[in-house]
Amino acid sequence: MEKKFTLDRIDLKILAVLQQDGRISCQKLSEQVNLTPRPCLERVRRLEKAGIIKGYTAIVDMPQPQHAIVILAEVALADHVMSQQAFTRELQNTPEVLDSWLVSGNFDFLVRIGCRDMNQYRELAERWLSSSSFKINRILTTTELQVIKRQRPALPEADG
Known part of the structure; x- marks a missing residue:
């Protein structure tokens, strides 16, 4: 039987920070969510493996519109x-x-x-x-x- 994946408040905090800055260092992320770096990184990897974090992207503001x-x-x-x-x-x-x-x-x-x-x-x-x-x-x-x-x-x- 497959175990249901649940998110706790720390997971949600990690996700919120990553949504704002997907390039944040593990050290800074861990400080923002009040964890030490290793458990923080383990949580991020678990979220990636579970498919909750599907990838990382850049928000681009082109100087000229791509579409008129x-x-x-x-x-x-x-x-x-x-x-x-x-x-x-x-x-x-x-x-x-x-x-x-x-x-x-x-x-x-x-x-x-x-x-x-x-x-x-x-x-x-x-x-x-x-x-x-x-x-x-x-x-x-x-x-x-x-x-x-x-x-x-x-x-x-x-x-x-």
């Missing part, structure tokens, strides 16, 4: 049963798709798309609307003007 326009598209499928898997694959394989979510409500997907210009988005939308692999009922778009806030996923509360 970013569009948020709400996509409603015409045929949910036949189209959902095919459209999911399309989203995963389309380089212009920056982020995507399966959502509930009036639309099936929320998609964040980065394009060099409106013509590139128009060509992408036409390709999606004319696809024989999936059927789209409608696409409602909004253009992103400015990033106001980006937040990392919140960590759960510690048990006990």
